[in-house]
Amino acid sequence: xxxxxxxxxxxxxxxxxxxxxxxxxxxxxxxxxxxxxxxxxxxxxxxxxxxxxxxxxxxxxxxxxxxxxxxxxxxxxxxxxxxxxxxxxxxxxxxxxxxxxxxxxxxxxxxxxxxxxxxxxxxxxxxxxxxxxxxxxxxxxxxxxxxxxxxxxxxxxxxxxxxxxxxxxxxxxxxxxxxxxxxxxxxxxxxxxxxxxxxxxxxxxxxxxxxxxxxxxxxxxxxxxxxxxxxxxxxxxxxxxxxxxxxxxxxxxxxxxxxxxxxxxxxxxxxxxxxxxxxxxxxxxxxxxxxxxxxxxxxxxxxxxxxxxxxxxxxxxxxxxxxxxxxxxxxxxxxxxxxxxxxxxxxxxxxxxxxxxxxxxxxxxxxxxxxxxxxxxxxxxxxxxxxxxxxxxxxxxxxxxxxxxxxxxx
Numbered sequence: 001x002x003x004x005x006x007x008x009x010x011x012x013x014x015x016x017x018x019x020x021x022x023x024x025x026x027x028x029x030x031x032x033x034x035x036x037x038x039x040x041x042x043x044x045x046x047x048x049x050x051x052x053x054x055x056x057x058x059x060x061x062x063x064x065x066x067x068x069x070x071x072x073x074x075x076x077x078x079x080x081x082x083x084x085x086x087x088x089x090x091x092x093x094x095x096x097x098x099x100x101x102x103x104x105x106x107x108x109x110x111x112x113x114x115x116x117x118x119x120x121x122x123x124x125x126x127x128x129x130x131x132x133x134x135x136x137x138x139x140x141x142x143x144x145x146x147x148x149x150x151x152x153x154x155x156x157x158x159x160x161x162x163x164x165x166x167x168x169x170x171x172x173x174x175x176x177x178x179x180x181x182x183x184x185x186x187x188x189x190x191x192x193x194x195x196x197x198x199x200x201x202x203x204x205x206x207x208x209x210x211x212x213x214x215x216x217x218x219x220x221x222x223x224x225x226x227x228x229x230x231x232x233x234x235x236x237x238x239x240x241x242x243x244x245x246x247x248x249x250x251x252x253x254x255x256x257x258x259x260x261x262x263x264x265x266x267x268x269x270x271x272x273x274x275x276x277x278x279x280x281x282x283x284x285x286x287x288x289x290x291x292x293x294x295x296x297x298x299x300x301x302x303x304x305x306x307x308x309x310x311x312x313x314x315x316x317x318x319x320x321x322x323x324x325x326x327x328x329x330x331x332x333x334x335x336x337x338x339x340x341x342x343x344x345x346x347x348x349x350x351x352x353x354x355x356x357x358x359x360x361x362x363x364x365x366x367x368x369x370x371x372x373x374x375x376x377x378x379x380x381x382x383x384x385x386x387x388x389x390x391x392x393x394x395x396x397x398x399x400x401x402x403x404x405x406x407x408x409x410x
Contacts, residue, residue: 006054011085011108012046012061013100014038014068021046022104023053028112033101038067043074050080060085060111062103064120072120084120085110121249126226130219131246137215144208147201151178154198159191162198178202230340235300235333240293247290248341258338266291267330282327291330294337298329 007026012019015038022033031053036042050056058081061068075082085107096102110116122128148171155163166174178195179202185192219242223231230241247265248255255261262268266286272279301308308329315325 007057008050008054009057009108009111010050010059011104011106011111012059012068012071013103013107014061014063014066014071015100016067018042018100019046019068019071020100020104021049022101022108023050024105024108024112025054026057026112028109030105033104035100038071043071046071047074047078047080050075051078056080058083058111060107060116061120062087062107065123069123073122073124076122082120083111083116084118085116119251119254121254122251123249125250126222127245127248127250130222130242133215133218133222134242134246137212137219140208140211140215144205144212147205147208148175151175151198151201151205154194154201158194158198162191162194175202175205179206227341230337233297233336233340234305235297236337240296243289243293244337245341247287252342255338255342258335261338261341262331262334264290265294265334267294267327267334269327269331279324280327282323282330294330294333295326297333297337298326301329301333302326 008023008031009026011022011024013022017038018035019038019042020033020035023031025031032049034049036046036049050059059075060083061072061075062085063069064072064082064084072082107116123131151174155166166177169177178198181195181199183192183195183199187193216238219238223238223241223245227241227245230236230245231238236244244265248261255264259268263283264286266283266288268283268286269280270283272281298308302312311329312325315328316322320328
């Protein structure tokens with residue numbers, strides 16, 4: 001057995017039922033490897049096996065989002081540094097072959113070479129709850145869409161009496177009407193069977209709609225607690241906010257700066273210049289679901305945010321295409337959202353702004369803009385408007401009573 005002062009690196013090739021663990025020293029020399037069951041007792045044995053060969057520098061784990069999620073949690077719980085390892089390079093695999101021990105050693109070697117540097121998501125907090133809820137909601141949305149398409153497809157070839165009755169209705173009204181029908185007839189009658197099937201599909205649609213609404217309410221409850229001001233950003237709703245938080249994970253500190261976040265969500269500008277042409281294009285990497293979420297944010301802002309509209313006009317006169325303008329807007333949106341995600345409860349140093357938000361219900365951005373502190377006191381975040389006219393009236397009255405005290409902090 002190696003000396004306790006020996007620095008070792010472990011690599012784990014994960015599977016559904018077993019995990020193969022390999023250990024190398026700080027010079028890349030193989031020390032030992034062994035297979036363990038992917039169960040609680042197996043995880044404890046893996047920890048004992050790794051730590052028995054020396055001081056563990058890091059552990060490279062494949063599939064930290066699937067088969068390796070639990071072993072990654074167990075290793076972090078023991079205070080070990082866990083890094084995420086990508087699938088081995090296919091060209092190298094073809095040359096050297098493939099087996100569980102080889103893959104485990106390859107994982108350890110990736111950590112030693114510095115190719116595996118990503119910290120895996122913690123998957124042990126409210127963001128993991130968001131991910132699970134979104135998984136169920138996504139399947140429900142797809143199933144509801146499929147059911148609606150089936151209803152419309154059946155009505156296309158249905159008897160004319162049925163088509164005439166439901167043709168002019170909107171989707172929601174049509175589903176409600178079909179669910180309330182009481183088909184009567186016999187199983188050899190096509191019209192009866194068609195209406196019976198349509199009623200079943202409509203009932204399914206309503207059940208799925210209720211399931212989606214329940215998931216949305218749960219998502220909003222978590223967001224209100226975990227990131228209460230994220231949804232105040234223009235264009236950021238429950239769907240977008242939850243997706244972006246899931247992309248970041250429960251440990252946002254694993255993303256060191258907003259440039260890394262931009263690369264993670266696929267909005268980091270990529271040079272695409274040639275000759276006399278100097279331009280950038282959008283990255284085609286990163287989390288595409290998060291990229292789509294930012295796309296939705298930009299679409300909303302281009303339609304409803306005056307600042308964004310002015311920016312679009314300005315860049316259009318400079319000769320930028322719509323795609324290039326949206327690329328820039330995505331990058332700006334990513335910067336704003338990253339600041340809010342990594343500091344979800346932060347308030348400016350000015351305590352009056354914080355007091356205004358908590359007592360009157362307005363956002364800090366709105367308060368700062370009205371107090372003439374925009375944008376020096378806070379980052380350039382469009383966090384929404386006053387909640388309603390009553391709050392706006394209370395705010396103006398409060399501002400009139402204490403103008404000197406508030407502006408003295410400038």
